[in-house]
Amino acid sequence: MALLELEGVSKAFGGVRAVSGVSFTVDEGELVGVMGPNGSGKTTLFNLITGALRPDAGRIRLAGRDITGWSPHRVCAEGITRTFQHVRPFAGLSALENVLVGRLYGRARERRATAAAEAERLLALVGLGGRGHVPAASLTLMDRKRLELARALATAPHLLLLDELMAGLSPVETEGVMVLLRRLQREGVTILMVEHIVWALLDLSRRVIVLSAGEKIAEGPPDAVAADPTVVDVYLGTGAGGARRA
Amino acid sequence: MSRRGWLALGVTALAALAAVPLVVRRDDVLNFLFLVLLSVALAQSWNVVAGYAGQINLGHAAFFGLGALVTRTLWIAEWPVLAGAALGALAATAFALLVGAVAFRLRGAYFAIGTLALGEILRITVGNVLPEVSTLPTATIGAYRLADRYYFALALAAVAVGVVAALERSRAGLGMQAVREDEEAAEASGVGTLRLKLLALVLSTALAGLAGGLFAYYHISYYPAHPFGPHWTFDALLITFIGGVGTVHGPVLGAIFYVFLKEYLAIRWVDFHLLIFGALFITIVLLLPGGLVEAAARLRTLARRAC
Known part of the structure; x- marks a missing residue:
């Protein structure tokens, strides 16, 4: 099916x-x-x-x-979850909090106590390891895209929709996203x-x-x-x- | 500061404030502290819906006023004042749910203007239906003790701060902040935005209704339309922004600063104090959008660099 x-x-x-x-x-x-x-x-x-x-x-x-x-x-x-064509992280929240929103509310609906560990893992997966405390507003475009991807993955989607994830990135960054x-x-x-x-x-x-x-x-x-x-x-x-x- | 540090600070402050009426016999000091505590409660109630859920409610006075109206009516009819205040809060939240279901179809500036209009409609209606001043019966005035009002205010301020602190650490609180930052992105991340906005409104208006009840219990004589006045909304808004919108301790700092300044200015420059607060508000929004909390954080960073 x-x-x-x-x-x-x-x-x-x-x-x-x-x-x-x-x-x-x-x-x-x-x-x-x-x-x-x-x-x-x-x-x-x-x-x-x-x-x-x-x-x-x-x-x-x-x-x-x-x-x-x-x-x-x-x-x-x-x-089903998505990323946006024009990146839309929650600017006033930290990177970790951004991912936690997806983790606590999406399909995963994980409990708060255990959600943080998974959120950290996802940040590391997209290349933002150890930067959970950074406010989303102060990330570069590339990093905001990474963050949005981590937030989307945190919801534990069956299907991920990516709307022009690579737009605005340099060739090197594009290669990074492809990896x-x-x-x-x-x-x-x-x-x-x-x-x-x-x-x-x-x-x-x-x-x-x-x-x-x-x-x-x-x-x-x-x-x-x-x-x-x-x-x-x-x-x-x-x-x-x-x-x-x- | 750690979570334990904040808790210790809160408990110490509470104990110290609870001891004040036993030590201090001056009514002017108690009155001042009462006003600060009432302001903390009212500002925190606004902070929940606006600071956390990002819904700029400019009709907040409507819920404060409803709480005052119901509490005053029941209390004069010889109900216990706490029961009256509880029902006042219930009336405020019931009205809020009714309004919220409609008003939350509006976003941003439309929501702000819509709620402002609502507050004014309620104020004018109450002013027309109940034009007579409401004064306490002589017997009640005879038994009036300021300390009772003070303790009610202290308890309510503590509850309001506690509610916001609990919200700050909760799943619901995080969801509300996501709604504040970007409603569409929050929805796409699984956040049921309407439910959370209604929850924020219910918490907010329950606290505002209780604060209204406190007002009705405190004042010997006032016009029933007075607590519906828009200045209650703007007091809450100014205090929250001055202190730090969307933080737990911001509105507490803001209330101390605001009440102190307002009392001082009201004595020195009676006609100008609104003008001064207007200018102050614009300055803060433009230069220091995080309020006193942000100013403190910046100073700490500067100090650390200097060391």
Whole structure:
């Protein structure tokens, strides 16, 4: 059975169809990439899956359970969590407290007495070991991204949604994040990630979904998708795909 | 300071304050300390919902006023004053739940303005329905002992500080702070934000209702609309910000500083003291958003560097 299943999910804002009849599945242990130009509905899709938005139509299931229209904290308790495109750690709290929130409230719902040890372990895992006391507001962008990842992992998710985790990072930092993601993959975390850094996505994932104007226009192994004329059209404009076909 | 250190400090302060009426016979000293304790309780009650859960409630006086109204009415009808205050607190929280379910659909400035309007509506309504001044019966005035009011205030201030200290270390308190920092990110991390906001409001308004009850027990004569006045909200807000919003000891420091300054200024510059507090508030928010607590921390860092 698929871990995550979307069936004809749609969402419109006024007259704009942000996401339109999107269906796909994600299996346990997979890392699936979501691509698409700006405004193609990637973040809206994430907001629908996590419950931040309610779909106009369609169903969303997690391990067979219908979670359509649930509030975000219930979706998180059920096992889906996310990071944000623009990092949003709890600035006024320490790094450790940030992770503790996820640990105490997410699917883990661990007791306070034992949660701190696991929170420390997760901080070390993302490369923030020994920096738990530092206020989140004083971390660098890279470290805030690490922290958000640790907070998300602390909720003990079945499925982790990463919204442009690598945006704004230097090539070296990007490489660091990729090492981290490979480690998470090995630990069996299922990941669905939106990424603009295409080479990273093509490197990490075995399957990619491409959105354009709210619709799924391609899905498959990265090489096949990268060669798909419709995808090339969307990224390079009409004609480019045609030229390639010819 | 360690947890034990704070506890020792708290117990010592409590014991010392409890001994004051036995040693000091001057009413002006007791009155001053009473005002500080009442301010601690009121400021801490506001600190719970605004400092921890991040919901800037500008209608806080409504709950203080309701507590005062219910307590005064029942007490004059010869109920025991503590029973009256308990029911006053209950009335305040019941009203808060009713309001909160609606008001928490508003965020940020909208919530602040919405609650401000609510407080004013209640004040005007009470002023119209009960325009007569409320004065205690002669027999009650004859039996009036300031020390009783003082001990009530001391107990309430201790409870308020205790509630905030417990919150600071609890799962719920951490969740409230997450809501304060970023509601959407808190939800995504599994925090049920509406429930926590309502919990913060209930704790906050229960304390505010009790503080209102204390006010009703203290004053011999006042207009029933007076405790609904917006200055109660702004007192709580100023004290919390001056001391350190979202901390346990901030509002305590703030209350001592504020009451002292206010009494002093009220004597020297009767007409100007509001102006001075306005300027002080703006200065603190701009230059020292963590209040006296942050100032103390900065001084400690400076001292450590100098050594």
